[in-house]
Amino acid sequence: MAARKSSDNLKEVIRDFRRDQVIDVARRLFGERGTTEVSMDEIAAEAGVARSTVYVYFANRDELLRACLQRMLNQLLESIAVDWERDTEPAQRLRTLIGGMFERLDDNPAFFRLALVTQEAVTQGSAAVGSELALIGLEIAGMIDNLYLEGVSSGLFRPMEPDRATSLIGQQIYGAMSVRASELIPIPRADAAAEVTEFILRGLFA
Amino acid sequence: MAARKSSDNLKEVIRDFRRDQVIDVARRLFGERGTTEVSMDEIAAEAGVARSTVYVYFANRDELLRACLQRMLNQLLESIAVDWERDTEPAQRLRTLIGGMFERLDDNPAFFRLALVTQEAVTQGSAAVGSELALIGLEIAGMIDNLYLEGVSSGLFRPMEPDRATSLIGQQIYGAMSVRASELIPIPRADAAAEVTEFILRGLFA
DNA sequence: AATAAATCGGACACACTGTCCGAAGAATCA
DNA sequence: TGATTCTTCGGACAGTGTGTCCGATTTATT
Known part of the structure; x- marks a missing residue:
C-alpha cells in the first residue's frame, strides 16, 4: 500500500512537472504575442509534447490560460507573504x-x-471571485482591508467606510500596475513604489 | 463640379452611416459576449448586411474592433469637452x-x-499612442496635465514632477474606471465620482 | 433607359480547435 | 524476464471561422 501510494505520488509529481512545463511555455508565448495569436500547435511544439498530450492536461485552450494566470497569482501571493508577515x-x-x-x-x-x-475573461468563469478588485485577487483585497483597519485603530488613518477605503486603495494599485505593465522603460521600482504609496497615504492620513 | 462633389459627399454620408451601423452592432455584441466569441457572420447578420459587405468597410476583424474602440473614445471625449470648457x-x-x-x-x-x-491589443497596432495612460488616451492625459499645472500655479496643489503627478492621477482614474466597469451594481455615480475626486485631491493639496 | 456603384450570396482555400484511436514507448508488477 | 498498465505520440477527423473572390442583382446617378 505504501509502495502504491508513493508510486502514485511520484506520478503526480511527474504529472505536475509536465503540466508546469506546458504552462511555462504557454505563459511565455501568450505574453509575447497575446492569447489569440498563439496556437495550441505552437505551444505543444515549443514544450516538446504532442498536441494531443496537451489536451490530456488541459481540457481546452481556456483552461490552459486559466492555469497560467492561476500560477502567476500564486507566485505573486507567495512572494508577498514573506514581507507581509515581517x-x-x-x-x-x-x-x-x-x-x-x-x-x-x-x-x-x-x-x-x-x-x-x-x-475579465477568466474571472467570469469562476463564480467565487467578486467583481471588486477582481484582478488583484480577493486575498490582496483582504490584505488591504486589514492594513486599513489597523491604521484606523491606531489613529494613523482617518475613518471611512472600510469597503470604500479598500476600494480606493485597490484602485490606485491596480492603476499603477496597469500603467507600469505597459511602460517600455518603467521608472525605477523603488521610486515608483514609494511614489504610489505616499500618494495613497496622503489620501488616508487623518 | 459642385454636383459631383455633393454626390460624392452623399455617398460618403451613406458609407459612414452604414459603417457606423455595423460598428454599433459589433460594439453591442462584443460587449455582450466578448471579442473572441462573436463571429463576423453574426455581426453581419445582425446588422442586416452580407458578410462580404462588412469586409468592404473593414479590412478584417481587428480593424472592426479598432473602429469600435475609436468610436467609443471619440464619444467619451465629446461628452467631456462641454463640461471641461465650463x-x-x-x-x-x-x-x-x-x-x-x-x-x-x-x-x-x-x-x-x-x-x-x-x-493593449489595439494600441500595439498604432504606434502613435504612448504607453503611459494609453487607455485613457493622450487627450485626457493632456487634460490632467493641464489642470494639475493650473492647480500648482494657483497654489492649490503642491509642486511635483508634472509627469509623475499626471501619472498618479491617471492611475487612480484608470483603476476607478476598471473597477466600476466590472461591478454588477456600482454605487451611485455622483458618490463614486466625488469619492475618487476627494481622494485624489488629498494627494495633491499643498 | 443607360451607366456606374454598391451589395449580395455563395464558393473557396486556409487555419485552428477539440476529439478520437491505434501504435509505440516507458514504467511497474509478477 | 515477460506480462501488464499507463502515457505519449502522431495523424485523421469533423466542425467552425476567417478572409478572398467573383458573377449576379439591386440601387442610385445622369
Whole structure:
C-alpha cells in the first residue's frame, strides 16, 4: 500500500512537472504575442509534447490560460507573504505590499500585462471571485482591508467606510500596475513604489 | 463640379452611416459576449448586411474592433469637452472630468469593460499612442496635465514632477474606471465620482 | 433607359480547435 | 524476464471561422 501510494505520488509529481512545463511555455508565448495569436500547435511544439498530450492536461485552450494566470497569482501571493508577515505597521505594510507587487510585475511584464488584460475573461468563469478588485485577487483585497483597519485603530488613518477605503486603495494599485505593465522603460521600482504609496497615504492620513 | 462633389459627399454620408451601423452592432455584441466569441457572420447578420459587405468597410476583424474602440473614445471625449470648457477651477475640473467619464462608462459598461481590457491589443497596432495612460488616451492625459499645472500655479496643489503627478492621477482614474466597469451594481455615480475626486485631491493639496 | 456603384450570396482555400484511436514507448508488477 | 498498465505520440477527423473572390442583382446617378 505504501509502495502504491508513493508510486502514485511520484506520478503526480511527474504529472505536475509536465503540466508546469506546458504552462511555462504557454505563459511565455501568450505574453509575447497575446492569447489569440498563439496556437495550441505552437505551444505543444515549443514544450516538446504532442498536441494531443496537451489536451490530456488541459481540457481546452481556456483552461490552459486559466492555469497560467492561476500560477502567476500564486507566485505573486507567495512572494508577498514573506514581507507581509515581517512588517506590522500599516504604512510600512502598504509600502512593502506595493513594492512586492511591482517586483513580481517587473519579473515578467509581458504576461503580467496579459493577466491584467485577460482578467475579465477568466474571472467570469469562476463564480467565487467578486467583481471588486477582481484582478488583484480577493486575498490582496483582504490584505488591504486589514492594513486599513489597523491604521484606523491606531489613529494613523482617518475613518471611512472600510469597503470604500479598500476600494480606493485597490484602485490606485491596480492603476499603477496597469500603467507600469505597459511602460517600455518603467521608472525605477523603488521610486515608483514609494511614489504610489505616499500618494495613497496622503489620501488616508487623518 | 459642385454636383459631383455633393454626390460624392452623399455617398460618403451613406458609407459612414452604414459603417457606423455595423460598428454599433459589433460594439453591442462584443460587449455582450466578448471579442473572441462573436463571429463576423453574426455581426453581419445582425446588422442586416452580407458578410462580404462588412469586409468592404473593414479590412478584417481587428480593424472592426479598432473602429469600435475609436468610436467609443471619440464619444467619451465629446461628452467631456462641454463640461471641461465650463469649469476652470482645477479641483472642479477634476470633478467634472471624472464625473463625465463615469457617465460615459455607465452608458455602456459592457463595452467599456471590453475597451479597458482590449486596449493593449489595439494600441500595439498604432504606434502613435504612448504607453503611459494609453487607455485613457493622450487627450485626457493632456487634460490632467493641464489642470494639475493650473492647480500648482494657483497654489492649490503642491509642486511635483508634472509627469509623475499626471501619472498618479491617471492611475487612480484608470483603476476607478476598471473597477466600476466590472461591478454588477456600482454605487451611485455622483458618490463614486466625488469619492475618487476627494481622494485624489488629498494627494495633491499643498 | 443607360451607366456606374454598391451589395449580395455563395464558393473557396486556409487555419485552428477539440476529439478520437491505434501504435509505440516507458514504467511497474509478477 | 515477460506480462501488464499507463502515457505519449502522431495523424485523421469533423466542425467552425476567417478572409478572398467573383458573377449576379439591386440601387442610385445622369
